[in-house]
Amino acid sequence: MFVQIDFNSDEAIYIQLRNQIIYGIATSQLQEGENLPSVRDLAEHIGINMHTVNKAYAMLKQEGYLKLDRRKGAVIAVDIDKLQAIREMREELRVVLARAFCKNISCEEAHEIVNDIFSEFERG
Amino acid sequence: MFVQIDFNSDEAIYIQLRNQIIYGIATSQLQEGENLPSVRDLAEHIGINMHTVNKAYAMLKQEGYLKLDRRKGAVIAVDIDKLQAIREMREELRVVLARAFCKNISCEEAHEIVNDIFSEFERG
DNA sequence: TATCTGTTATACTAAATGTATAACAGATAT
DNA sequence: ATATCTGTTATACATTTAGTATAACAGATA
Numbered sequence: 256m257f258v259q260i261d262f263n264s265d266e267a268i269y270i271q272l273r274n275q276i277i278y279g280i281a282t283s284q285l286q287e288g289e290n291l292p293s294v295r296d297l298a299e300h301i302g303i304n305m306h307t308v309n310k311a312y313a314m315l316k317q318e319g320y321l322k323l324d325r326r327k328g329a330v331i332a333v334d335i336d337k338l339q340a341i342r343e344m345r346e347e348l349r350v351v352l353a354r355a356f357c358k359n360i361s362c363e364e365a366h367e368i369v370n371d372i373f374s375e376f377e378r379g
Numbered sequence: 380m381f382v383q384i385d386f387n388s389d390e391a392i393y394i395q396l397r398n399q400i401i402y403g404i405a406t407s408q409l410q411e412g413e414n415l416p417s418v419r420d421l422a423e424h425i426g427i428n429m430h431t432v433n434k435a436y437a438m439l440k441q442e443g444y445l446k447l448d449r450r451k452g453a454v455i456a457v458d459i460d461k462l463q464a465i466r467e468m469r470e471e472l473r474v475v476l477a478r479a480f481c482k483n484i485s486c487e488e489a490h491e492i493v494n495d496i497f498s499e500f501e502r503g
Numbered sequence: 504t505a506t507c508t509g510t511t512a513t514a515c516t517a518a519a520t521g522t523a524t525a526a527c528a529g530a531t532a533t
Numbered sequence: 534a535t536a537t538c539t540g541t542t543a544t545a546c547a548t549t550t551a552g553t554a555t556a557a558c559a560g561a562t563a
Contacts, residue, residue: 267519267520267521268520268521269520269521274474274477277474277477277478277481278473278474278477280477280481281476281477281478281480281481282477293538293539293540294539294540294541295538295539303521303522304521304522304523305522305523306521306522306523307520307521307522309540309541310520310521312540313540313541319482320481323539323540323541324530324539324540325528325529325530325538325539325540325541326529326530326531326539327530327539328538328539328540329539329540333481333482335482335483336482337482337483337484340478340479340482340483340484341484341488341492343478344475344478344479344484344489344492345492345495345496347475348475348492348493348496349402349496349499350398350401350402351468351471351472351475352405352493352496352497352500353398353401353402353404353405353406353500354401354405354464354467354468355464355465355468356405356497356500357401357404357405357444357457358443358457358459358460358461358464359459359461359464360461360464360465360468362493362494362497364465365468365493365497366490366493368465368468368469368472369472369476369486369489369490369493370486371469372469372472372473372476373476373480373486373489375473376476376477376480391550391551391552392551392552393551393552417507417508417509418508418509418510419507419508427552427553428552428553428554429553429554430551430552430553430554431551431552431553433509433510434551434552436509437509437510447508447509447510448508448509448561449507449508449509449510449559449560449561450508450560450561450562451508451561452507452508452509453508453509504563505562505563506561506562506563507560507561507562507563508559508560508561508562509558509559509560510557510558510559510560511556511557511558511559512555512556512557512558513554513555513556513557514553514554514555515552515553515554516551516552516553516554517550517551517552517553518549518550518551518552519548519549519550519551520547520548520549520550521546521547521548521549522545522546522547522548523544523545523546523547524543524544524545525542525543525544526541526542526543526544527540527541527542527543528539528540528541528542529538529539529540530537530538530539531536531537531538531539532535532536532537532538533534533535533536533537
């Protein structure tokens with residue numbers, strides 16, 4: 256498993272876990288229909304509590320990245336609500352880019368970084 | 380004052396306040412050398428505690444957006460550490476764009492939104 | 504001297520985070 | 534049938550964070 260938790264981070268463990276699973280989907284390390292480890296297995300592997308993993312899974316379900324099946328466990332299943340995704344992205348980008356603009360990062364430089372990151376995804 | 384706090388948000392008040400002040404700098408509503416209200420005045424105006432404002436100001440100081448002068452109070456003074464700003468931006472964008480990519484938002488669509496937001500800044 | 508700054512200290516409540524057991528209901532395999 | 538695996542829920546506890554509330558300090562200013 257590719258998950259790497261930073262226990263000294265100010266970011267909550269279940270948020271780190273959620274973000275890394277989403278990154279895994281974006282980079283095709285996790286593919287549609289694929290199973291995630293059970294909450295108990297993943298918790299033991301990382302060395303955290305079952306409920307912390309469950310919280311991440313529940314969040315991913317609510318945000319449309321997982322379906323939780325009692326037969327198969329947690330399965331990658333991305334629900335595409337593109338309009339809402341764009342709305343959310345715009346709000347988050349507004350905060351990130353405001354900081355960038357204050358620090359003299361140009362629109363062109365931002366575009367370059369966006370391209371870099373998208374190429375991480377498209378390489379898989 | 381342009382600050383608008385959402386008390387039902389899951390985002391901490393001092394984080395909302397910090398983000399809005401940074402957005403204010405990016406859109407030139409707040410300009411280099413300009414004074415912010417004193418922690419006590421702004422707290423009273425918003426209807427929150429003085430320490431919550433102080434926490435936002437301390438954070439903005441630590442991140443290089445303010446200088447806190449006992450004579451003048453809080454003064455906008457952006458310290459440009461572009462390399463660090465790019466590093467931080469890249470990490471944050473990785474999370475935001477991974478979500479976008481999973482939701483079928485293309486690189487081109489991301490660029491359009493970046494352009495939209497930068498035009499908010501450059502209009503002032 | 505009185506008043507304005509940011510800053511620090513202390514104390515309290517409420518909420519969020521993470522851990523720990525335990526149990527439930529559906530599905531699966533033996 | 535029985536045991537075992539799922540996610541899920543309930544309860545309890547400790548720690549940390551967020552926000553509020555008073556109070557005081559030190560430098561600057563009028």
